[in-house]
Amino acid sequence: MNVRPITLKQANAVIALFHRHNRPVVGARWAIGAEVNGAVVGVCIVGRTTARMLHSDTTAEVTRLCTCPDAPKNTCSFLYAAARRIWFAMGGKRLLTYTLQSESGASLRGAGWKIAAEVEGAQWGRPSRARGEQTVCSQDKFRWETVA
Numbered sequence: 001m002n003v004r005p006i007t008l009k010q011a012n013a014v015i016a017l018f019h020r021h022n023r024p025v026v027g028a029r030w031a032i033g034a035e036v037n038g039a040v041v042g043v044c045i046v047g048r049t050t051a052r053m054l055h056s057d058t059t060a061e062v063t064r065l066c067t068c069p070d071a072p073k074n075t076c077s078f079l080y081a082a083a084r085r086i087w088f089a090m091g092g093k094r095l096l097t098y099t100l101q102s103e104s105g106a107s108l109r110g111a112g113w114k115i116a117a118e119v120e121g122a123q124w125g126r127p128s129r130a131r132g133e134q135t136v137c138s139q140d141k142f143r144w145e146t147v148a
Helices: 008-018 075-089 106-110
Strands: 002-006 030-036 039-047 059-067 094-100 114-119 141-147
Touching (some): 008 039, 030 075
Parallel strands (some): 059 094
């Protein structure tokens, strides 16, 4: 398996087809793909932190990670580890992501990430600022972290 840069449009196409509970993202800092025999079998999108209080120039968030049905078993861990290496090589100091509390987190543990916090689900839209909420937003999550 190899890692390669991909466009946000390419990554979002995989997300739209295969992600279990999230829609494609609007923006990102960068995206990578896991490639096997010339075919992309998984994608990782890294962007600004979702929680604005966690934002800094050296903190980023894996906002989406998704694999195709025929991806090798370790593709998620491969992508989390690759995102970490790339972000730290770019001068980043902290990388975050979230999982639903109903998900095992085995891929993150396998890539060396640690649970940093439990996060209550919430709806972020306001009457003055409507948002196209996803049902996943109201579910409790774990925030995972890896630091340089």
